[in-house]
Amino acid sequence: KVPPMLPRFVEVPGTGEIKRFLTLEELIANHLGDLFPGMEVLDHHAFRLTRNEDVEIEEDESENLIQALEAELLRRRFGPPIRLEITDDMDEVTMDLLVRELDITDKEIYRLPGPLDLRGLFDLSRIDRPDLRYPPHLPTTAVAFQPTGSNTRADIFTAIRKSDVLVHHPYESFTTSVVSFLEQAARDPHVLAIKQTLYRTSGDSPIVEALIDAAEAGKQVLALVEVKARFDEANNIVWARKLEKAGVHVVYGLVGLKTHCKLALVIREEDGVLRHYSHIGTGNYNPKTSRIYEDFGLFTTDAQVGKDLTRLFNELSGYAIEKKFKRLLVAPLHLRKGLVRQIDHERRNAENGKPASIRIKVNSMVDEEVIDALYRASAAGVKVDVWVRGICSLRTDLEGISDNITVRSILGRYLEHSRIFAFHNDGDPQVYIGSADMMH
Template sequence: MMEPALVDTGLGDAEDDDFDAHEAPDAVLPDHRYHDRELSWLAFNRRVLELAEDPSLPELERANFLAIFASNLDEFFMVRVAGLKRRILTGLAVPTNVGRSPSDVLSDISRDAYALQLRHAAVWNDLVRPALADAGIEITDWDDLTDAERGALGEYFQAQVFPVLMPLAVDPAHPFPYISGLSLNLAIRIRNARTGRQDFARLKVPTMLPRFVEVPGRSPITRFIRLEELIANHLGDLFPGMEVLDHHAFRLTRNEDVEIEEDESENLIQALEAELLRRRFGPPIRLEITEDMDDITLELLIRELDITDQEVYRLPGPLDLRGLFDLGRLDRPDLRYPPHLPTTAVAFQPGDSNERSDIFRAIRKADVLVHHPYESFATSVQAFLEQAARDPHVLAIKQTLYRTSGDSPIVQALIDAAESGKQVLALVEVKARFDEANNIVWARKLEKAGVHVVYGLVGLKTHCKLALIIRQEEGALRHYSHIGTGNYNPKTSRIYEDFGLFTADPQVGKDLTRLFNELSGYAIEKKFKHLLVAPRHLRKGLMRHIDAERANAEAGKPARIRIKVNSMVDEEIIDGLYRASMAGVKIDVWVRGICSLRVDLPGVSDNITVRSILGRYLEHSRLFMFENDGAPIVYIGSADMMHRNLDRRVEALVRLRDPAHLQELHDLFDLAMDPRTNSWHLGEGGEWKRVAEADGQPLLDLQDLTMASVQGRRRRSKRAIR
């Protein structure tokens, strides 16, 4: 077991960044030493799909994983596939991380993504839909309804659906309509009963209506019919006097990534708003159709949408299973995970049930490490900012905001603080992908309240999760800092696993003060004592620690590296891990998503173990742990091991120093890597194998065990108070 030591070698301080990782002797590494990042992402989404296939999970949770899979794949096409296509079309294509041409990778993506979508459809049709029916939730078809049920649904259609439908004809007087990205549509062929001429019409399925319409009666079974099927069986009402010959569902995915050419002389907000308008008209990159679509309709869509056969995905069953998110509103707790109420971190629990916890007093006593969603965001991060907003001794609040909810109490706390006369700085990252429009709205709301709003640095996204409070105490100023791994978003904090450090360490406060000043002023240039900050110092700092472990192993000293990230892609970091492995360093990598690191390279990756854990909560925290010859160095922060995080974003890692915190993270990692824990193991050829049971018995669930551990810590604390 790694025991925290009191000796500090100084290697944890970023001032030592004069070290150059390239000065270390290079071990010879094989040419083909990475997994393709795009195919590795598809492998991640396959792991999500395997959760939907798991019969041991509650039925509505399985349906939710199907919806997550669909949503993930949409974003993958809108961003990653769109980016590959754009580089090919503009002639800027460069070989991928495995040395292959983007066109070859696109072919592989098309093949693998199509196979995954077929599997996705089969999981719904053959596994999850029947399982829901057995549990009393039936997604039925029109042909299976009684006349009375059809009549009742017809009344619903006329009252609630028909008024909002907008059929668009295609003929010499009506050009082919614009098809919005991710919309579900019906392609309809009709014939004029009087002239005999055939025409085409497009009908968009309204997104503001429930995707699943409840069928009246038949209690205790709850029955639904898909909205598009209800509409399809009332097309005669939309085209009176016409004969409906055929109809088929289709769905288009467009390039919706935002490319902003930043210039210091232009208004970033105006440029972004213009780009968001252009996003709606991005070129098509995927056409999903039902398997029974006729050739005439398909040829028309291909021609009018200007896409290739390779971009057509013919699928069985319903399109756009993101609609399964709608089933989340059903009052069936027996078909979901058991409820879990986050606890208040022990340090923030009030001594008396009638008194309000004093967050600042708790932080002054000792650093506080919180683990969401097991420990409450509302009684830690949110309470921290709300107390600061109303505290007359607080002079200033500075915070980064990458993503947050529109009705966020975090935003309201900043507004309250500004309106009470405090100095408030909010660094709002308006370039946060797919949250750009929301971020612009509440950034302007903050500005109107008197908050100093900064939109970051030209050419960089600000992704770090930082809050700094300046408080006057006994004639001096004290810094209270929060550095986290996740966004300041109360909604996602209930489902995203993240860590956050609260500290009154004066050096951390000075580091954050300098960093905020640079973010609101000019580029990141300075070094920091207790932080590793991208884009200038974080990569070099991590490489320094990796190479220090390699040197320790070569000298016969204890050496170990443990890293938990969402994505492991960066080639320099991976090569550093390979060299450390070759020197005998034991390396554990815990990754949720993409992993370009290979474990099947004899003599190179023999000491590397890679695990992935997916489940009830989205594993989102980033941890970096180095043995350091018995004086452990541990960081938490916002950075994944990707080029964008290390080179094109402002990221921050903070070093943990409390021995209890180091032990907590060490124990968590032990559990994640334990062969008795339910997880996916990365193996030969980049294949991920789920290891969920042994000898017919289910393995341990890390998230359930963490829940129990945190609850037990709270119970022990209450007994101690009594």
């Protein structure tokens, strides 16, 4: 087994401007005689094994979720094999040995031309070749959050009070919007409370530091840390403990559910009245990925949105089970029903001769109920445009059913990560943003 800290591609020393690399397995293969002295090396092959790394915890039976999760993470290394990748030159004898020893089926074997595991190509993107790179992109500060003078700092709260602010990352800066919003809340003496969800964040997160600063300043701070975020479990456990140590009230969401929403709520006292400043995002509170992930974030002081977020945070922190929201569609109870209701409304408008259209942008589209509703709408004459980054089960080739459906995928410099649902609504458009994909 090759140690994971070694580079996947090794640079071959040479002269001139041309850089040459060879795979680590090629380097090892050419020195097998040194690794196994006194032995005759007859043949060699590379293979790659993928194990099931899903974490399964009986949450209702675990007194301490963190300890149970840490124990499960230790067992993850020994999860059952689910995929064996082999090079196309591997002989049958060697392959049969692997199949037998790993207890894997023929359906789980993938014979590939190689090299295996192309994630290592990310390392090659770091070589000093500016002529092969995109030109540097510097995000702008959203107009509403730009300071009025050269030596002044923008007042985020004043800007949001004037009007709702929609920011589009990475074209508009995450740092001068979301991070500034939370940092200003942490030091503002009029801010009484901050409530925040954390699904994935960066290693040196200014978001976490702002929450810690706020707690140390005496504010009431609630952080919902999703410790079951896939492959970020260990990182989130570290953040949870760091936040708890600083006095932040850390909760882990509802039993049996993964908390995927991206929300922040700041409660501020203004002239004896409590005002709610809300941020609803489509992406993680992660300054690093915000530079390469396309996402939206909405800042608002809308009172009803603030009430909905307050109710939702109360539910997530275990204070109450909330079943009614005025402005939010919250899974698993309301989201699918709400979207299908909007789709069916467009279908009825089309059947009544009114203009009707639907535009959806998601990462995945596999939910049968939503797909069936879109088919019904298309058959009724609704123009349906869908942008899907990843897996998509929505078909466009069903005559008489999906004639009005167009599916696209955007491949470009940035990873398309936002989720948007827009409905014509007879000339009064209804638009939703969120973090949910159309999956089970």
